[in-house]
Amino acid sequence: MPQLVEPDDTTPLLRDDASSDDSQDEDYKSRWRSIRVMYFTMFLSSVGFTIVITSLWPYLQQIDDSANASFLGWVVAAYSLGQMVASPIFGLWSNYRKRVEPLVCSIFINMSANVYYAYSYLPRTNNKFHMLMSRAFVGFGAGNVAVVRSYVAGATSLKERTSAMANMSACQALGFILGPALQACLAFIGEQGFTVKIIYLQFNMYTAPALLASVFGLINILLVLLVLREHRVDDNGRQIRAINYTSEDRVDIHGETEETIDQVAVLTSNILFFIVMFIFAVFETYVFNYSIEVGRLECILSLPWPLCMFSRIATPLSMDMFAWTRKEAVLYNGIIICCIGFESILVFLVVKVASQRVGDRPVLLVGLVIIFCGFFILLPWGNHYPKIQWADLKNNSLVSQMSEATIASNSSLEPTGCPFEQTWCQYVPAIHLAQYITSDILIGVGYPACNVMSYTLYSKILGPKPQGVYMGWLTASGSGARTLGPVFVSQVYTLLGPRWAFSLICGLVVGAIILLSSVYHKLIAFSVRHGRTVD
Secondary structure: OOOEOOOOOOOOOOOOOOOOHHHHHHHHHHHHHHHHHHHHHHHHHHHHHHHHHOOHHHHHHHHOOOOOHHHHHHHHHHHHHHHHHHHHHHHHHHHHOOOHHHHHHHHHHHHHHHHHHHOOOOOOOOHHHHHHHHHHHHHHHHHHHHHHHHHHHHOOOHHHHHHHHHHHHHHHHHHHHHHHHHHHHOHHHOOOOEEEHHHOEEEOOOHHHHHHHHHHHHHHHHHHHHOOOOOOEOOOOOEEOOOOOOOOOOOOOOOOOOOOOOHHHHHHHHHHHHHHHHHHHOOOOHHHHHHHHHOOHHHHOOOOHHHHHHHHHHHHHHHHHHOOOHHHHHHHHHHHHHHHHHHHHHHHHHHHHHHHHHOHHHHHHHHHHHHHHHHHHOOOOOOOOOOEHHHHHHHOHHHHOOOHHHHHHOHHHOOOOEOOOOHHHHOOOOOOHHHHHHHHHHHHHHHHHHHHHHHHHHHHHHOOOOOHHHHHHHHHHHHHHHHHHHHHHHHHHHHHOHHHHHHHHHHHHHHHHHHHHHOHHHOOOHHHHOOOOOO
16 A cells, blocks of 8 residues: 655655665656656657648648648647547556556557658558548647656655746757757758658658657657656655556555545636637637648748747738738748747746746736737737738739739739738738737747646646546647637638737636636645645
């Protein structure tokens, strides 16, 4: 039966009760080696996702010319849907068995799915559906995020938790940034590449990233098998000897887990996490449809996913408001988003210090306020209106005599400004460049803080019980938000414009702030709630 190892007055809380200093040191070092393997797992998972995103659209066009922008939306959504389904399953599995089992299984699924993706050109028909299925399985394998988070939550004390979660988020963000860079390094192979006849593999710039992601997955499996060890500690950092991987040994930890988890706090945390992910996911789809039409999707897809979410409306927004050309929009937004990416990593590191000084809840609340300010600044004001594209067509006699196809193919005659099909362009004021950049900076600060604080606070609310299922539902809520968000923005921004889109987002953030404030007193650690630890 699991027992808490009671230390004497001189035993450090971060070590378990051992008969020798050597065994204490080894347990402590083993625990942190395992946690760092989880960091690396999250990093490789991010790299494995973004390393293929850059080439997703051109590869789809190459293998199946019947694929269009709408189908690409389904291909992209398949990842989030797969992750949403898998997260609770892997989380439940990790509660009852060694966590190495769901980790190895999920990574193997991810590896196999990437190989499937690389071979999706091979079938004679329905190639686009094979790509769709491969991306769904890649997302299913990514459901191990719930296991990773639950492992780190269970292997750290309350004092260590925020720092560990912030480090994990920083590794995740770094992976999202480096993935596209690795894809760029493989572009020299070219579209034709070469064929390995013995295994029927066409090795080119589209298949190479997926295969490299599979190699990363193999490295990850080896690290999990060779380095990862099962560790659990209580909120004070004391080692819990028995682990939850054998059913006959799995007994609730006496004195602590007999008490119930505050389900109101759990539900509120899931709602807040959903809102945080939804707010950013509203930028996810619009740029796909719009960018494909103007031929700039490949560059946008090279961005890390939290920032890609922002860029997916950033590019059409900047072209509508600032009359940037395709080339200018890609260049300038690329620079801005890259800066935001590195800003996010710095914020993850700063959050660790801030939470130790003021606590997790204030940091989450401040993060939501900063996000609100970022979107509020984006609201159009004044009497300066965006340039309309039809003005170019009307005033250019040469253009008026040319077909639309000729115009699209000639970059020197590229129409700039807000498309005349969007009627709101004629009466909604333009957003100024200063507003746009200021908003970028604020959102780049608020989102990372809210992201890491939401699931750090969530893990503390759950207490010492195995958190796999709960973390699975949290991950599923985030995946659901990334699925629903793009539907929202594709309708509201296109039909009603930025004023309505950003006003509704501001209202959503205000709702999140009110919800957080109303249950603020409930969002406390399990041990604090039951009086065993002072907040």
